[in-house]
Amino acid sequence: MVVYNDSKTDTDEVLDYFNNKIPAMTFSIEKEIDNSINFLDITVHKSTENFSFSIYRKPTTTDTIIPNDSCHPPEHKHAAIHYMYNRMNS
Numbered sequence: 001m002v003v004y005n006d007s008k009t010d011t012d013e014v015l016d017y018f019n020n021k022i023p024a025m026t027f028s029i030e031k032e033i034d035n036s037i038n039f040l041d042i043t044v045h046k047s048t049e050n051f052s053f054s055i056y057r058k059p060t061t062t063d064t065i066i067p068n069d070s071c072h073p074p075e076h077k078h079a080a081i082h083y084m085y086n087r088m089n090s
Contacts, residue, residue: 055087 002014011029018027030037035046043056065080066072 015029037044038056041056043054045052065084066077
């Protein structure tokens with residue numbers, strides 16, 4: 001993630017720089033909408049005073065976890081449940 005000032009930064013120039021620096025990777029730009037932007041599983045909200053954060057969930061999220069009758073080890077099943085619990089209570 002790169003944070004920049006729109007009036008001082010040429011985003012096309014920055015994008016070209018990164019794409020030329022590492023040819024094996026392709027970078028893209030995602031601009032904020034309504035002072036918010038999603039990064040990984042977090043939404044960053046910008047105000048004049050500070051930044052705030054919330055959990056981002058894709059519209060296609062199903063919240064499906066490992067079924068109890070699967071052959072996964074019990075610690076994997078417990079970890080999946082703990083992860084979901086912790087994310088919901090953040």
